[in-house]
Amino acid sequence: MAPQPRKGMPDVQLDEAEFKRRFLSQYIDPAFDTLQDELQRVADAAWRGYSEYRKSPRTRKAGPGFEESDYDLAVDWLNAREAVIAAQQRHDDTSQPLRILLINSSSRSEHTCPGEMSKSFRLAEIARHAIEAEGEIEIDPLNLSDLASEYGRKIHPCKACFSTAAALCHWPCSCYPNYAMGQTLDWMNDIYPLWVGAHGVMIVTPVNWYHTSSSLKLMIDRLVCADGGNPDPTRTHGKDAAKAKEIELQGWDYPRHLAGRLFAVVAHGDVEGAENTRRALSDWLCYMQLRPAGPMAELDRYIGYWAPYASSHDALDEDESIQEEVRNAARTLARALKAQRAGAFADPSEILRQPRQK
Template sequence: MRYIPHPALYLRANTPTFPHEPIIEPSRSRRRADPAAEAILRDSDQPNCYGASVKPNDENGRLPVSQRPFRVLLLSGSERRQYNCPGVDSKSRSLMLRMADRLPQEWEIDYEDLGNVYGREKIQSCNACVSTSMALCVWPCNCYEKDSKDEPDLMWNLDLYSRLDLADAWAVIGPLNWYGPSSNLKLFFDRLVCMNGGCPDERLINHKDPELAMRLEHSPEWPELSVNHLEGRTAGFFGYGDEGADELDPSGRPKKLRHPGYFDPQQEPFEQEREAYAPLVWQARYSGIEVPDGLWSYATTGKGVPYSEDQAENMAGDSDFMGSFDAWTDRFASFVAGKGKVEPGRHRAYGYAPPGHRWADVKLKWRGIRMGLGRPREGSSPAEQERLGLNRDATLAPKESEGQRLRDGDS
């Protein structure tokens, strides 16, 4: 198939320098993108038919499994986007697009960049309803809702619950940030606790009533309701990092460290760097998502060089790294193709229309006022905590910080 260069390579070579704009000399690092990056892209056996894959058609979710195309969802998990203060797109975005071009083009290939765009909503954090009761954690998440003005949420506004449901397999690509996945990926997976046994009908708990949820969790009906809602799918994880870039001295400590005796670098976590993604991998496995060991990978790029020389264009010239990523992509494609399409669960996020809950909100508002006055529902957990003096949280101004209360003498 004829090689069609990615548009970014053309733009990079043909963009003029604007007046008053500093001229940036090309990096002299041996890992610079040109011409090595173009050679790697040109010589790769990937299809290179940019934009030619089958576009995802969500209406196919209504078809019987045997009649719809195979579908995958690719996720770029870095926070970086060029349309925010970093000013440059992430390596995970480049890898996501490369993977989309390399996968079988007859598949429906859906993808999303979770990076932070200025002014765009972000993934709201999980409110930990499940720690009150599994039945209070609703599938799909009803802590937030689409197009909310009070708490805008990227998960709902990008229809990510539905898109996860529609896909037969997911591929997650992201950096290692401080010995763990990016905060956006952690937020994303925290918000998927509901796929592991969440209540499939919020009407059973009057939208979000904790006492009703606690009772439901002890009812004989609960085991039939609490299932893994996305069970059977496959997920692959590819993490990457720079192992400290150029910040470390020969002992493995940061060069700028003033107290080197505070820790022993030999005790750093993880014998294998891929273990940084273990919380996400094991959450997926716990929820019935298959993560084969061969699809949980990590590779290093940018080790020993400044961050400014470790951009996507530099990464593209790192043949060992790109080879590792392409091999992971091929393993992913081979495994999920062999496994085949997945039957949807009984309670689908695709096509889900949340019921109205205005009257339920009024009741919950009254519940909150009672707690603020120190008169929570009799027999409830807040009432018992109030009686025992455990949390000292009776207030009609819950948005006020504990620090402010201390300073005002209200605690």
């Protein structure tokens, strides 16, 4: 018998009045004053969806390729799955160009409160030009600063389904969108295909309080499903925790959905933490069975060490060495990818299997 899911946390269900207060608080702009009757009707509809917990109001039968073809799956999830499958097919097609996912992980942007671009964006641009100069590689830029600067951009937090049972964590993530809870506009369904379609990934991140940026950490947590996640939600009847525990204890194969891709990492700080941040990112990527492109592809540096933040861009202008080091990290990744496609990138561990899975 599998262990039963443990229960006992405080109730989080809202009553109708509190739900509507929170729902309508989005519309305090005076522009909505003439629309109060309409907003009340919308709030009534939203309350019904919440109280009846209509997480996925639009579904269709799973169809062929699933353990239970007659099971109702969310249309949003099926569309996300199709995008991931298409990206994997592009990744595997050697007639297609090599692709690098280039991630600017800073939340800072001239389009929001800071009023200035980030150094991470500048370093990512330096890397982009270096990759372009190598030729024959396409680049997918991902600016996580859009979470703070673009309307409707969200990455909702991971709910940690994997910690209950591996099979409960679906690939791609099925926790969102959750229409009953208002947890919509989740960006990850667009981001998953970028990771899957990439042959190489380059992450440029600042150090925020001894860690990666909060934007990057949100994405990292939501990529847990890429490392051992269950590609068939019908096996667990959606989110049936008890069923998922049974499946895991029967033997789970922990599919590594991003294994074999190469990576480069650049972590830059002002005072402390760059080394540990770079190491944590490299360890995470290696644990997902991505491979470091080479020693020069992993970089941690300080820009304007203990200098005023106000002049940090000037410090980056003057530090031509880090600019060249970032170019070298990008070049290392680009050249390693070409070697990998030519069959000349050796990794003796790729045919080995870990005796213990996560």
